[in-house]
Amino acid sequence: MSGKTLYDKIWDAHVVANEANGETVLYIDLHLIHEVTSPQAFAGLRAHGRAVRRPDRTLAVADHNVPTEGQARGVGAVADPEARLQLETLGRNVKANGIEFFPMGDIRNGIVHVVGPEQGRTQPGMTIVCGDSHTSTHGAFGALAHGIGTSEVEHVLATQTLRQRKAKNLRVTVDGELHAGVGAKDIALAVIGEIGTAGGTGYVIEYAGSAVRGLSMEGRMTLCNLTIEAGAKAGLVAPDDKTFDYLQGRPASPKGGAWEMAYSYWKTFFSDPDAKFDREIRLKAQDIPPLVTWGTSPEDVVPVTGSVPDTAAIADETKRAQVQRALDYMGLASGQRIDEARIDRVFIGSCTNSRIEDLRAAAEVARGRKVAAHVQAMVVPGSGLVKEQAEAEGLDAIFIEAGFDWREPGCSMCLAMNPDKLMPGERCASTSNRNFEGRQGRGGRTHLMSPAMAAAAAVAGRIVDVRSLA
Amino acid sequence: MTPFTTLDGKAVPLDMANVDTDQIIPKQFLKTVEREGLAKGLFYDLRFDEAGNPKPGFVLNQLQYAGASVLIAGDNFGCGSSREHAPWALLDFGLRCVIAPSFADIFYNNCFENGLLPVTLSEPLVRKLMDEAKGGNHVFSIDLAAQTVMTPSGETVSFEIDAGRKEKLLKGLDAIGETLQHEGEIGTYEYKRSLSTPWLEARA
Numbered sequence: 001m002s003g004k005t006l007y008d009k010i011w012d013a014h015v016v017a018n019e020a021n022g023e024t025v026l027y028i029d030l031h032l033i034h035e036v037t038s039p040q041a042f043a044g045l046r047a048h049g050r051a052v053r054r055p056d057r058t059l060a061v062a063d064h065n066v067p068t069e070g071q072a073r074g075v076g077a078v079a080d081p082e083a084r085l086q087l088e089t090l091g092r093n094v095k096a097n098g099i100e101f102f103p104m105g106d107i108r109n110g111i112v113h114v115v116g117p118e119q120g121r122t123q124p125g126m127t128i129v130c131g132d133s134h135t136s137t138h139g140a141f142g143a144l145a146h147g148i149g150t151s152e153v154e155h156v157l158a159t160q161t162l163r164q165r166k167a168k169n170l171r172v173t174v175d176g177e178l179h180a181g182v183g184a185k186d187i188a189l190a191v192i193g194e195i196g197t198a199g200g201t202g203y204v205i206e207y208a209g210s211a212v213r214g215l216s217m218e219g220r221m222t223l224c225n226l227t228i229e230a231g232a233k234a235g236l237v238a239p240d241d242k243t244f245d246y247l248q249g250r251p252a253s254p255k256g257g258a259w260e261m262a263y264s265y266w267k268t269f270f271s272d273p274d275a276k277f278d279r280e281i282r283l284k285a286q287d288i289p290p291l292v293t294w295g296t297s298p299e300d301v302v303p304v305t306g307s308v309p310d311t312a313a314i315a316d317e318t319k320r321a322q323v324q325r326a327l328d329y330m331g332l333a334s335g336q337r338i339d340e341a342r343i344d345r346v347f348i349g350s351c352t353n354s355r356i357e358d359l360r361a362a363a364e365v366a367r368g369r370k371v372a373a374h375v376q377a378m379v380v381p382g383s384g385l386v387k388e389q390a391e392a393e394g395l396d397a398i399f400i401e402a403g404f405d406w407r408e409p410g411c412s413m414c415l416a417m418n419p420d421k422l423m424p425g426e427r428c429a430s431t432s433n434r435n436f437e438g439r440q441g442r443g444g445r446t447h448l449m450s451p452a453m454a455a456a457a458a459v460a461g462r463i464v465d466v467r468s469l470a
Numbered sequence: 471m472t473p474f475t476t477l478d479g480k481a482v483p484l485d486m487a488n489v490d491t492d493q494i495i496p497k498q499f500l501k502t503v504e505r506e507g508l509a510k511g512l513f514y515d516l517r518f519d520e521a522g523n524p525k526p527g528f529v530l531n532q533l534q535y536a537g538a539s540v541l542i543a544g545d546n547f548g549c550g551s552s553r554e555h556a557p558w559a560l561l562d563f564g565l566r567c568v569i570a571p572s573f574a575d576i577f578y579n580n581c582f583e584n585g586l587l588p589v590t591l592s593e594p595l596v597r598k599l600m601d602e603a604k605g606g607n608h609v610f611s612i613d614l615a616a617q618t619v620m621t622p623s624g625e626t627v628s629f630e631i632d633a634g635r636k637e638k639l640l641k642g643l644d645a646i647g648e649t650l651q652h653e654g655e656i657g658t659y660e661y662k663r664s665l666s667t668p669w670l671e672a673r674a
Contacts, residue, residue, distance in 0.1 A: 016652060016655050016656055016659045017652045017655050019634070021632075021633060021634025021637060022632065022633070022634050023634050025649055025652050025655070025656075027656070027659055027660075027663075029670060036500050036501070036553075037552070037553065037554070039502075039503035040503065040504065040505050040554075043503070048646070050646070053656075064500075065501060080501070082501035082502070083501055085501075085503060086501055086502075086503060089503050126670075131552060131554075132551075132552055133550065133551050133552040133576060146576075147552035147576050148552060148576070148579075149552055149553075149554035149557075149576060149579060149580035149583060150505075150554040151554060151580065151583035151584065151645070152579070152580075152583065154646065155645055155646050155649065158646050158649075158650070159646060159649045159650060159652075159653075159656060160656065160660075161649055161652075161656060163645055163648075163649060165632070197488060197546060197549055198488075198545065198546040198549065198572060198574070201546075201572065201574065201575055202575070231546070231549065231574060231575065233575055254669035258668065258669040259669075261667075261668070261669065262667070262669050265667060297488050318487075322487060415492075415497050415551075416497055417497045417498075417500065417501065424520065434490075434492070434550060434551075436490045436492045436493065436550060437492075437493060437515065438492060438493070438496055438515045439492050442496075442515055442520065443520075
């Protein structure tokens with residue numbers, strides 16, 4: 001019998017019951033909730049007279065529609081009445097059910113996928129779910145983590161389990177050394193560009209290889225975060241010393257004897273050398289340049305030194321029409337160089353790239369430079385604690401001096417549920433995760449890229465190769 | 471949950487691949503604490519211009535497709551955000567079945583929680599069904615128990631669906647109720663975990 005993959009091991013450790021219909025009742029160790037996808041779940045519980053089984057395995061934050069200024073004034077001062085109602089509803093639901101909650105304005109609050117790891121709630125070998133597709137982020141710790149719908153949120157609240165079918169195993173191995181100016185975001189975009197936005201459907205992806213091992217925890221979170229954009233169920237990186245060092249001393253990390261026990265347990269979570277993967281993909285780190293997206297799907301990637309597709313060169317009629325539609329939406333000419341695209345806005349933030357390392361990378365580029373006169377640029381830290389850390393390091397001063405707007409934490413313009421949004425036709429260099437039509441505001445044009453590249457774009461006023469800045 | 475057994479209805483062809491859930495229901499409609507009333511936001515940016523007037527070119531605004539209950543779309547339907555508001559909006563609009571060559575995982579799961587049937591057929595078959603749907607004066611018949619779609623021209627095509635998921639839709643099962651029948655096993659699991667991984671089970 002062949003060995004087990006990391007995914008197999010986490011799965012096996014959480015099986016409560018196997019049903020005759022092929023479903024497995026899988027135990028959930030950590031359930032993260034937020035204001036947008038939980039209200040109907042709590043209403044469902046109330047309608048059936050059901051209780052929250054494990055409030056202690058549940059953590060709530062307010063992130064999706066919070067404003068990124070004036071948070072200290074409290075929820076009552078949120079201008080949008082619908083957003084305010086959702087925030088108030090979450091506050092009532094967590095109170096009624098005894099769930100730990102970091103409300104807006106609490107320094108521990110922030111984007112759910114930044115807060116979980118930061119608090120040490122996210123740990124190796126766990127199963128973690130949240131009513132948010134980017135829950136895949138937590139896979140960076142060797143936890144099986146994925147997004148669920150609101151009905152499933154209700155299911156987890158009521159039973160602390162989820163009915164699941166096992167996915168297949170896909171391993172993406174990235175070996176070698178990354179070039180300077182190339183990071184986790186570029187690896188992720190390279191993978192999505194390689195396999196497409198549906199390429200991972202039905203799989204859990206484990207990332208391996210020396211370039212992945214070389215990434216920091218923040219980098220691994222970026223990589224796993226974007227796994228959903230390849231259509232996969234979840235992304236995983238086996239835990240190692242970097243993982244354990246990150247977790248040591250976090251508020252919810254085990255302490256003392258429990259830490260020793262947990263440490264021994266966590267070290268069992270890796271793919272056996274003879275484990276069998278259903279599919280394997282290999283990339284060479286040195287082949288990956290800084291990448292940006294040109295179109296309206298995360299698979300529309302191009303090296304920053306390259307050009308957008310030339311529609312005349314596309315033989316397939318349907319494909320050509322799709323590309324033309326995307327180019328029209330993006331306001332780009334067939335075959336034009338991507339670095340000729342002039343930008344209006346810059347967004348540095350989101351669950352993909354708003355952690356301290358991301359802000360350091362962007363600040364490094366911004367230091368001593370100025371945001372181009374026609375560009376409006378904003379930096380939104382992933383949590384109150386990230387913001388505090390960045391301010392302690394003086395990053396806020398670097399950004400403000402360069403002309404960036406320094407904001408309060410939240411999902412912000414990644415999905416534009418709060419007041420931060422693009423106006424029709426505006427072009428944005430964004431560190432977020434989706435360049436879908438209208439994602440950052442109706443008619444808005446999003447180019448995904450790394451924090452360093454977004455900061456460089458802010459300075460140049462157009463998409464630019466960060467390596468070329470003098 | 472409303473069961474899904476059979477459906478006779480008009481189909482509307484949406485010839486687009488990678489239709490993401492942001493397009494199905496844009497963010498401004500997610501600020502609700504209800505499941506109902508989302509039809510107004512369905513495909514909002516495609517259906518309406520910036521002044522809020524219907525765009526005549528979009529299929530769902532065309533009179534011949536009014537009252538359609540089947541949506542036929544391209545590859546990777548429902549990709550992106552996990553928002554269950556997407557199936558809620560489709561259902562609220564009157565659509566009860568989506569036919570496509572493939573679906574994104576979370577959206578596909580969400581359909582089964584709400585009595586919305588996702589039918590996966592090969593790309594050429596989907597293309598053929600879209601052609602038959604054009605014009606609007608027709609009826610498609612879907613039979614979940616038999617796993618068939620009968621087209622207006624009388625052709626019957628079969629589709630594959632997982633047996634457990636099929637049963638869930640046919641009976642309109644309440645997944646939570648089913649799982650709570652395992653409450654004893656969940657308790658046993660938690661007890662074992664309190665011994666093997668006590669740091670996870672230390673209740674606050």
